Amino acid sequence: MLIKNSLIASSLLLASSISWAGQDLNVQECNYRGGIYTNGVCVSASVSGQVAGVLGNEFRRGGGNETSMGDSVFQFDGQFSKDVNLEHLKVIFIDVSVIPKEEVLHYQEKGEQNFHNSDRFKADGMADRPWLLAKIGAGIELSNSQDLTLLAGSFETNGLNPLPGKPSRYYMTAPYGLIVRYDKGIQANYELKDELDRIILASFSVVDGDGIKGQSSVTPSDSRANSYPSYAGTVELHVANGLKRVFENLSPYLARHDLYVGVTGSAGDTGSFAGEKRSQDDMTAYLGYLLKTGKGDAEVRVFKSNFTRNKINNGNGRHDPQVESSAYGVELAFRGFETKSCDWELYGNKHYFETNEQAPDGEFTWGDIRSVDGWTAGISCMNFKRISNLNIGAEYGMVNKYNSKEEATAGQQFSLVFNYKWGTRNIKKR
Numbered sequence: 001m002l003i004k005n006s007l008i009a010s011s012l013l014l015a016s017s018i019s020w021a022g023q024d025l026n027v028q029e030c031n032y033r034g035g036i037y038t039n040g041v042c043v044s045a046s047v048s049g050q051v052a053g054v055l056g057n058e059f060r061r062g063g064g065n066e067t068s069m070g071d072s073v074f075q076f077d078g079q080f081s082k083d084v085n086l087e088h089l090k091v092i093f094i095d096v097s098v099i100p101k102e103e104v105l106h107y108q109e110k111g112e113q114n115f116h117n118s119d120r121f122k123a124d125g126m127a128d129r130p131w132l133l134a135k136i137g138a139g140i141e142l143s144n145s146q147d148l149t150l151l152a153g154s155f156e157t158n159g160l161n162p163l164p165g166k167p168s169r170y171y172m173t174a175p176y177g178l179i180v181r182y183d184k185g186i187q188a189n190y191e192l193k194d195e196l197d198r199i200i201l202a203s204f205s206v207v208d209g210d211g212i213k214g215q216s217s218v219t220p221s222d223s224r225a226n227s228y229p230s231y232a233g234t235v236e237l238h239v240a241n242g243l244k245r246v247f248e249n250l251s252p253y254l255a256r257h258d259l260y261v262g263v264t265g266s267a268g269d270t271g272s273f274a275g276e277k278r279s280q281d282d283m284t285a286y287l288g289y290l291l292k293t294g295k296g297d298a299e300v301r302v303f304k305s306n307f308t309r310n311k312i313n314n315g316n317g318r319h320d321p322q323v324e325s326s327a328y329g330v331e332l333a334f335r336g337f338e339t340k341s342c343d344w345e346l347y348g349n350k351h352y353f354e355t356n357e358q359a360p361d362g363e364f365t366w367g368d369i370r371s372v373d374g375w376t377a378g379i380s381c382m383n384f385k386r387i388s389n390l391n392i393g394a395e396y397g398m399v400n401k402y403n404s405k406e407e408a409t410a411g412q413q414f415s416l417v418f419n420y421k422w423g424t425r426n427i428k429k430r
Contacts, residue, residue: 029042030042030044033079034046034423035079040082040083040085041080041081041082041083042079042080042081042082043079043080044078044079044423045076045077045078045079045423046076046077046421046422046423047074047075047076047077047421047422047423048074048075048077048419048420048421048422049072049073049074049075049419049420049421050072050073050074050126050168050169050417050418050419051070051071051072051417051418051419052068052069052070052071052072052126052168052170052415052416052417053069053070053416053417053418054067054068054069054414054415054416055067055068055069055071055170055414055415055417056068056412056413056414056415057121057122057172057411057412057413058410058411058412058413059121059122059172059399059401059411060122061411071126071170072103072126073099073103073126073127073169074099074100074103075097075098075099075127076096076097076098076099077095077096077097077098077423078095078096079093079094079095080093080094081093081094088140088141088142089138089139089140090139090140090141091138091139092136092137092138092139093136093137093138093139094134094135094136094137095133095134095135095136095137095153096132096133096134097132097133097134098131098132098133099127099129099131100131101131101216102125103125103126103127103131104125104126104127104128104129104130104131104216105120105123105124105125105127105128105171105213105214105216106125106214106215106216107119107120107123107124107125107214108212108213108214108215109214109215109216118366119366119367120171120172120213120214120364121172121366121399121401121411123214125171126169126170126171127169127171128171128174128179128180128213129180129182130154130182130211130215130216130217130218131216131217132154132217133153133154133155133156133182133218134153134154135151135152135153135154135155136151136152136153137149137150137151137152137153138150145192145193145194146190146191146192146193147190147191147193148188148189148190148191149188149189149191150186150187150188150189151186151187151188151189152185152186152187153184154182154183154184154218154219155182155183155184155187155205156180156181156182157181157182157183157185157187157205157207157232157266158180158181158203158205158232158233158234158264158265158266158282158284159178159179159180159181159264159282159284160178160179160180160264160284160286160303161178161180162174162175162178162331162347162349163299163301163331163332163333163347164299164333164335164345165299165333165334165335165345165346165347165378165380166333166347166376166378166395167345167347167378167379167380167393167394167395167415167417168378168393168395168415168417169417170395170413170415172397172399172413173376173378173395173397173413173415174349174376175303175327175329175331175349175350175351175376176327176329176351176352176353176364176372176373176374176399177303177305177307177325177326177327177328177329177351177352177353177364177372178284178303178305178327178329178351179213179282179305181211181232181266181282182211182218183205183207183208183209183210183211183218183230183232184207184208184210184211184218184219185205185206185207185208185229186205186206186207187203187204187205187206187207188203188204188205189201189202189203190202190203193241194241194244194245197238197241197244198236198238198241199237199238199241199242199245200235200236200237200238200242201234201235201236201262202233202234202235202236203232203233203234203235204231204232204233205231205232205233205266206229206230206231207229207230207231207232207266207268208229208230209228209229209230209266209268209269209270209280210270211270212270212278212280212363213363214363227272227273227277228268228269229268230266230267230268230269230270230280231266231267231268232265232266232267232268233264233265233266234262234263234264234265235262235263235264236260236261236262236264237260237261237262238258238259238260239259239260239261240254240257240258240259241254241258255292256291256292256293257289257290257291257292258288258289258290258291258292259288259289259290260287260288260289260290261285261286261287261288262285262286263283263284263285263286264283264284264286265281265282265283265284266280266281266282267280267281268280268281269317269318271315271317273315273316273317275315275316276315277315277316277317278309278310278314278315278317279308279309279310279317279318279322280308280309281306281307281308281309282305282306282307283305283306283307284303284304284305284306285303285304285305286301286302286303286304287301287302287303288300288301288302289301295336295337296334296335296336296337296338296344297334297335297336298332298333298334299332299333299334299335300330300331300332300333301330301331302328302329302330302331303327303328303329303330303331304326304327304328305326305327305328306324306325306326307324307325307326307327307361307364308322308323308324308325309322309323309325309361309362309363309364310322310323310361311323311357311359311360311361311362312359312360312361312362312366313362321357323355323357323359323360323361323365324355324356324357325353325354325355325356325357325361325364325365326353326354326356327351327352327353327354328351328352329349329350329351329352330349330350330351331347331348331349332346332347332348332349333345333346333347333348334346341381341384341385341386342381342382342383342384343381343382343383344379344380344381344382345379345380345382346378346379346380347376347377347378347379347380347395348375348376348377348378349375349376350374350375351372351373351374351375352371352372352373353371353372353373354370354371354372355370355371358404368403368404369401369402369403370402370403370404371401371402372399372400372401372402373399373400373402374397374398374399374400375397375398376395376396376397376413377395377396377397378393378394378395378396379393379394380392380393380394381393389419389420389421389422390419390420391418391419391420392416392417392418392419393415393416393417393419394414394415394416394417395413395414395415395417396412396413396414397412397413397414398410398411398412398413399411399413
């Protein structure tokens with residue numbers, strides 16, 4: 001199956017594909033992405049792989065394999081884009097991203113090897129995403145400072161990834177309650193910028209709402225397919241960049257600062273009556289600050305999330321009492337500290353999740369678990385020995401699960417990972 005899915009990934013990669021890189025796609029920009037540019041067409045491809053020399057998760061101790069070696073995640077991305085250069089329509093593109101199915105979480109799929117694991121804490125798989133994402137889109141230039149991107153296909157609809165700098169892609173070391181939702185449908189993305197600095201990002205999607213966590217695909221093959229569309233969106237404001245545009249005299253003071261605030265979420269449900277419809281409402285608000293220094297970039301971000309789901313095994317949608325859960329946390333990262341052998345990155349997070357119901361929802365909580373807290377710390381050596389895109393990282397964290405009696409079960413997560421990416425150029429500081 002791994003070989004079969006890898007061949008599918010490779011054929012899709014060669015067939016086409018990727019996203020609009022800016023309002024003026026040209027040979028310089030195509031080269032920046034490591035692509036081949038001919039007559040207004042840019043074709044590029046990349047392959048990235050991360051292999052864990054050691055990967056530990058103590059919550060899998062009951063299965064006898066809490067520590068493993070050689071766990072991996074490989075990703076194939078293909079990009080195809082063509083300049084159009086009409087009055088406002090500037091580029092059309094296709095974007096395909098593939099991970100072999102065995103490397104993503106799919107513990108909610110009956111008949112799969114992972115189904116017996118039953119929950120997120122002890123499931124196999126490295127990456128928390130669908131195995132295939134594919135979309136077609138268009139880049140529209142509304143003005144010199146305003147861009148609009150239209151998408152159709154499968155894509156990220158809302159949510160947050162961990163801050164750049166996190167060494168491992170292993171899902172268990174991400175802040176619990178910080179999730180990305182993937183689905184298929186249509187999406188519009190608006191961006192207001194000042195030269196290359198983003199000021200406002202606004203995104204709105206209408207999607208099927210079929211996908212749930214623990215499925216490997218956004219196109220389920222069972223009867224949980226949604227009968228009504230779901231809605232998702234994100235609004236993000238970069239305050240410091242906006243102030244620089246409005247008050248030019250502030251530019252010298254704000255040039256090294258980026259203060260941003262955003263909210264991202266979705267509303268809808270998945271499944272069909274009777275007995276299979278489940279609520280899927282998410283909302284995350286976040287606040288971040290980035291400081292550019294002569295030694296690297298320091299960033300901190302706090303978030304607060306709320307989720308609404310049905311009780312586990314309840315498929316009556318919004319007609320029954322809902323499970324209300326919340327999460328909050330903080331992330332810190334320092335990136336780009338250059339030495340002779342590495343560009344160093346440091347990362348850390350602290351997070352807490354709780355549900356106010358007496359029953360689990362089957363997505364965030366299972367069995368008698370009612371709350372989760374934990375932390376993670378990590379370090380990466382990027383471009384090891386000045387070999388572009390060859391990275392080594394180490395990560396260690398602790399997670400505590402609490403039952404309804406507030407009794408804790410603790411588990412460690414740790415990894416030593418090696419990462420290499422081929423097909424894109426590593427742009428070094430001058």
